[in-house]
Amino acid sequence: MGVGVGLTMLRKVLAVSTVALQRRMLVSLEINNKDPAYDWFLAWMSHHTANVSATGSKLRSAAPWFRSHQLSVQTALQQRQNGSSSVFFKLVAGPGIHWLRYRGAWMQVKRERETRSQQLMSGVPWETVTLTALSRDREIFPRLLSEARDMAMRGQEGKLVIHTPWSIEWKPFGQPRRKRPLKSVVLDDGIAEKVEADVKAFLGRRKWYEDRGIPYRRGYLLHGPPGSGKSSFIQALAGSLSYDICLLNLAERGLADDKLIHLLSNTPERSFVLIEDVDAAFNKRVQTTADGYQSSVTFSGFLNALDGVASGEERVVFLTTNHPERLDPALIRPGRVDLAVLLDDASPNQARRLFVQFYGTEDGSSEGWEKLDETELNRLAAEFAEVVEREIKLGRRISMAALQGLFIRSSAAEAVKGVRTLFVQREP
Template sequence: MKTELFNGLVGDNPYFQAGFGLMGVGVGLTVLRQGLILGSTTLRRRLLVTLEVNNKDRAYEWFLTWLAHNANTAPQKRATSRWFRSHQLSVETAVEQRSNGSSSAIFRLVAGPGTHWLRYQGAWMQMKRERETRSMQLMSGNPWETITLTTLSRDRDLFPRLLAEARDLAMKSQQGKLVIRTAWGIEWRPFGQPRQKRPLHSVVLDTGVSEKIEQDVRAFLQRRQWYADRATLSVDLGIPYRRGYLLHGPPGSGKTSYIQALAGALSYDICLLNLSERGLADDKLIHLLSNAPERSFILIEDVDAAFNKRVQTSEDGYQSSVTFSGFLNALDGVASGEERIVFMTTNHIEKLDPALIRPGRVDLNVLVDDASPTQARTLFTRFYGGSDDIHPDVVHRLADQLEDIVAAEMGNGRRISMAALQGLFIRSGAVEAVESCRNLFVGKQV
């Protein structure tokens, strides 16, 4: 009866047959669909909360490191409050190049682009890692990436805890270690794995040299307010809060080793700047020097080779876009940054343009020379002193002999580097080192 009535109303209705009925059904379904979408969106906004982290923020690397740590930890050792598993992985390779020419590579598997699920302190979270391949960062050339975390609104307080835990994990991995950074485009990025800090006393310089540099750096760091006060008193009294150091001397005298040890002693990092890098221009150089990470030294090695005759050329003949005037402007020009410590090294100070090493660009100029008699003695006693294989009295007697040999050879115009002495001590016994050290002296014989 009801079916016949419906067929009568619909089938015999001329308006419905003309299409108005079907249009009404379509409109009704569209309204219902939009209502469901609006309802689900409203429900999602009320019940879910989303956190977005992009790869321009430091927390991005911290979070990926935290994920990799928990994903690579054995299940029986992993904390029960954390759970993560992914079938979409990406590899990150860190290469460490050592000064002796060798290198090592470390691979780390991290969550790749896609959707992942993790459980943190009893709450489930959805993680989406998205990579924008159609547009790149203008200066670095890297793709834009974003990580989006979504969880229930009631668990929004877990986000700060998770990020704090990721930060602490990253800081713990670098605690007691020295981080070396290099320039990637206009960004400073870690180069290789953090290195163990070298004790400052392990680098043996001549009497008073190490203390002179360290005291000057510490005094500069403690006078931040002094610089700020003179910047606010008057424009004429404004003194930029930056410091420049030049360590010059022959190869193997310990210039770079001392800078690394000093950075470790002050809990500073090192930003290694290569002026011969392809693609480096004046504007990028100014940006890098003005945006160095906090608590870091900027190290420019062999600056004499970089601007010999005011032209900067790499070993393969490539001429950099960095100009000498642009380099000077980056050091202390109008566009140069504040709160910066720059260390430069050179083997040939006589090749440097006077405009580069004038006061204001180089505030402290220190000679780090070949081994003096006192240095040779100190290095010898540190290598062989305290060993069970040789009596302390023998060590002191041999150290006296070595000191006399170095003094005599220096009187004849012959020199020996600290690097040569260290290499000799590494491969030789104490007696043999003293007997054979004369063969390592270089220079004219009077």
């Protein structure tokens, strides 16, 4: 009996001592799959898994080393418009226990998946990754996460991410797009500079707004005929400022006032909210799609989401429309639309600048067509601008999109001869 009691007490002492030693000597970091760092870390481990597979399992102190016998596959399917597709496979650490050596420190990586519990909106099972290392090595966690983040961000350098609503959350839509240079969108003199300067001034005056109790948000309305470059300019401006775009369609099924307010109050950081053709959304304050579906978003709900008690701050909203006269005055009042800018049809100056941009390069040569020296390029550009000016004086118009389409398929001389056929009569 004495021996049994002694063994029981010894087991309890060992258990308590083990827990105490673990608390004192070990440190754990938990990352759940709702956190962006979760995907960054798995991608980082996948990268080093591929390196170990390619170079063998030779242990090198300078490089991370990862060993796992439980892997999961992530398949990426890329479908193209012409019907072709590409499939890519990526091996990541599966559920279970793995071992990682990073900067000379060993750590245990435990990935757990809760199959009986799923995220309410997406239906994805809850998952966690727990990193456990010696307490003296706790400083490696921020370094590791920073390295994983930097590796993920390198893949998006020079790229623009488009976000769309997924229930009440914003999700990236498609692959990141290449940023468009701001100078590639040719607007009339001073317009691009005016909008860019206003946006930059707003982004740099957060404390000024806070000190005066003004909601820190800004609204812009770009209006003008189709093809004048409204959406292209917003995309280029976002890229130049390293911002993303949250594209919001007010006619989306399932979108109601409460979800709209939540989306606009929880936009991703460094993002512009873009709502295109806002005049069509509330032409008669009722929004109906072609198949008869009527949106649940009301006009008053939209106004409250933009500038109401429940609306969020730290937000930049861009609205576009082809018919500003159809907009309700309540929508375009100051506080909801702080700056309205007209992007009109092509002017002679715009036409000349776009001509030079397409047919001239920095070394004075024409790329894709016959080479033009600077003198010939300027002569043709001036002749092209004169043709555009004459047609405009006759009451005709042409969009910048039509000019761009002409330049893509024509040489410089052909563009000068064929531009007259693209003009249309201006509506009274």
